[in-house]
Amino acid sequence: MRLPQAQVALLEAASATDAKTIEQLADETDLKPETVTRAAFDLRDEGLVAVGERVDESATLTDEGETYREAGLPEVRLHRAAREAGEGDPVPMGEAVGAAGLEGPEVDIALANYARKGYGVVDAGEVSANGDADPDTDPEAAALDALAEGESVDDADLLDRLESRGLVDLDERTVRSVTLTDDGVTALMEGVEAAETVDRLTPDLLTSGDWADVEFAEYNVEADAPAVEGGHEHVLRGMSERVKDVLVGMGFQEMDGPHADADFWINDCLFMPQDHPARTHWDRFALDVPPVADLPDGLVGRVEAAHRDGVGEDGDGYHSPWSEDFARAIALRGHTTSLSMRYLSGYADADLEPPQRYFSVQKAYRNDTLDATHLLEFYQIEGWVMAEDLSVRDLMGTFEEFYRQFGIEEIRFKPHYNPYTEPSFELFGEHPETGEEIEIGNSGMFRDEVLEPLGIECDVMAWGLALERLAMLTTGAEDIRDLHGTLADLEFLRNAEVTY
Structure with a gap:
């Protein structure tokens, strides 16, 4: 029997009684190893x-796992400190944390974990x-010690928990072993006999006649091959570029501006009272930096007057505290409408001769509770149209045309209250997988208190739409955290496509 050299070597090294791994056969x-694997399958x-x-x-310890193995798990250190300091009685949190050396x-x-x-x-x-708990027998601490000593841990649930805490890295690999069959022993x-193996027919083989004495390798299309994951455009990046293309095609120009801005541009210009709940330190990300010094004095005075006294004969302001120092304080913008205020005021050197259309697709930041449709930072599709005699129908028609470009034919509108638009309404779309109606944007006509x-x-009609929620409607993602963040589904992102 004539076989390729690698196959002959493998046959001679293999055993009919003892299974040998690919690694062992590669050494012998x-x-x-990949050559041995290919020969084994042939x-x-x-x-x-x-x-x-x-x-x-x-399982191998991470750097954090090694640190906790040496210093002790945080919950174990807290228990020991609380037990020693309290002697059976509760201990103030700060005292226990300090005694445990937690930072x-x-x-x-x-x-x-306590x-x-x-x-x-x-x-x-x-x-x-x-007092009945015994931290010396903590199974997670014992597992860290065992892994550090090179011992195995057979509890799969325990290993999964350690991995979820970032204390160990789990790695799975397929181990293949080879055993001679009766036919192999007979052969x-x-x-x-070993035959020279080639993988292609060359002119030299033809002219020399050696082609008759060589063994041509067969291609095994079923052989395992390592998965290769190349670079891939993030679905939100693709969606952002698609949104920009659509809006530019509808006659809009793009806005740009700072992510950290004065509260004046973020909220005051929008007729948002300074004692509004959304402007407390619980909801906005305030920055501990010097306040903005350069604000247009005339505009600051007019905005303050609108807050205090309202606009027009029937206007009535908030009659609530208004501080220029607060207006100059810097925070991360909670919406990209701060860009609209900069452009509509002429501060950003925009052309304000109507009609005008402007948009942006940029990040905003809010201290929201994390759930399937909320993150602390998100992309907002900001836009406004300035023209004479605009109506709500013009705004609705703009949305219908915009979402039609993404294959979304049904948009529902719900009346809503905003301090800065009147009338106002929210937009809702139906999720293609769950059938649930999710909010995808907020909009309205800017009030006189904003424009004057x-x-x-x-x-001026304006809106703020959620890019992530548009992506959820078009890709079928059921959780915004599948799109970006620490829990993002990488497999989903590799396969998701922006199809419209």
Whole structure:
């Protein structure tokens, strides 16, 4: 029997009684593991060897895991400190944390795992220690020690928990082993001759006649190959570029401006009262930096007057505190409407001779509760149209045309209240997978209290749409956290496409 050299070497190294791994056979034959693997599958197809497979899982400590192995898990240190300081009584949180030597994120980690492990209770700013708990037998700490010593841990749930905490890295690999079959043993006894193996027919082989004496390699299209994940445009990037193309095609110009801006541009120009709940430190990301010094004095005065006294004969301001210092304070913008205020005021040197259309697709930042449709930062599709005699129908028609470009034919409108637009309404679309109606934007006609201080004498319709929620409608993503953030579904992102 004539076989390629690699197959002959593998047959001679394999055993009929002991299964040998690909790595062992590669060492014995001085061949690359991938060459041995290919030869093993070819011989298996000929019935000369059997190939077995098993999946081995290995765990290694991360840097954080090694740190906690040496210093102790945060929850274990907190229990010991609370037990020693309180001697059975609750201990103030600060005292227990300080005694445990916990710093930064270690505090949150300790509190998150303290009650779960039965170490005690954290309530009303105090920590109590369970005297019956024994931190010396903590299974997670024991597993870290075992892995550091090179020992195996057989508890899969425990390993998964350690991985979720970022303390270990789990790695799975397929281990293949080769055993001679009866036919393989027979072939060796009868004699196997190595033939030169080539993978292509060349002119030299044809002219020399050597083609008759060589063995041509067969291509095994079913052989395993490593997965290769190349670079891929993020679905939100693709959606952003598509949105820009659509709006430019509808006659809009793009706006640009700072992510951190004066509260004056973010809220005051929008007739948002300074004591509005959305402007407290709980909801806005205030920055500890010097205030903005350069604001247009005349505009500041007109905006303050609108807040205090209203606009027009029937206008009535908020009669609430208004501070120029607060207006100059800097925060991360909670919406990109701050750009609209800069442009409509002429501060950004925009052309304000009606009609005009402007848009932006940029990030905004809000201290929202994280859920399936909210993140702390998100992309907003900002836009406005300035013209004479605009109506709500013009605004609705603009949305219908815009969303039609993405294959979304049905948009529902719901009346809404905004301090800066009247009338106002929210937009809703139906999720293609869940059938749930999700809010995709907010819009309306800017009020006189917004436009008059800016010097605008015609109508302006405006909106802020959510890019991520548009992506959810077009890709079928059911959770905004599948699109970006620490929990993003990488497999989903590799396959998601912007199809319109």
